[in-house]
Amino acid sequence: MTDLSHGAGAPAIRAAIALAVMVAMLMAASALFGEGAYLWVKAAHIIALIAWMAGMLYLPRLFIYHCDAPPGSAQSETFKVMERRLLTVIINPAMVLTWVLGLWLAWQGGFFTAGWFHAKLALVIALSGVHGFFSAAVRKFAADANTTSQRAWRMWNEVPTVLLVGIVLLVVLKPF
Numbered sequence: 001m002t003d004l005s006h007g008a009g010a011p012a013i014r015a016a017i018a019l020a021v022m023v024a025m026l027m028a029a030s031a032l033f034g035e036g037a038y039l040w041v042k043a044a045h046i047i048a049l050i051a052w053m054a055g056m057l058y059l060p061r062l063f064i065y066h067c068d069a070p071p072g073s074a075q076s077e078t079f080k081v082m083e084r085r086l087l088t089v090i091i092n093p094a095m096v097l098t099w100v101l102g103l104w105l106a107w108q109g110g111f112f113t114a115g116w117f118h119a120k121l122a123l124v125i126a127l128s129g130v131h132g133f134f135s136a137a138v139r140k141f142a143a144d145a146n147t148t149s150q151r152a153w154r155m156w157n158e159v160p161t162v163l164l165v166g167i168v169l170l171v172v173l174k175p176f
């Protein structure tokens, strides 16, 4: 069985350090570049959200294939490694980056009171909830304890796409 708990403290410390470095860099960028920093940070936000979404679209696809692999088979063990790496190397850091940069943009742009921003935030919180659900599923698959059907995974596979469409329409069109 793949041990996902191994060294669980180390990633948390690394994440805290990365977060502190990121916040320091954002503060330095606004001090050094003033208004110009906004567009650089927005570009970084878009790059981070693409990485987050790429992982959120691929992970449930792996779950769909994983359902067909008998527990204990070589295939199943390979899916466990793929799922864990995708989650810890791409999806988790990309989500943190998207949140930090997005909140900085909202603060700098003065969007905290805008209606479209509240709606976007609601959808992003829903997306983060789906992220949490997928993380739990990676742990369950790792323990050969998945109880969600392949059909249900096919449905979950579409949820991030629907949320993505709503989020992008809200932030680009700012309809209210």
Ligand code: HEM
Pocket (backbone or CB within 6 Å): 042, 045, 046, 049, 053, 098, 099, 100, 101, 102, 103, 105, 106, 107, 109, 111, 124, 127, 163, 164, 167, 168, 171, 172
């Ligand atoms: C995690 C929390 C997030 C926050 C707080 C946040 C906040 C923001 C803010 C304030 C802007 C700048 C808007 C402007 O300058 O007009 C922005 C830009 C953008 N965000 Fe987010 N965002 C988040 C997550 C996401 C996610 C998950 C997506 C897509 C799935 C996304 C897609 C975009 C896009 C495409 C832009 C560029 C819009 C434009 O320049 O017209 N954001 N975000």
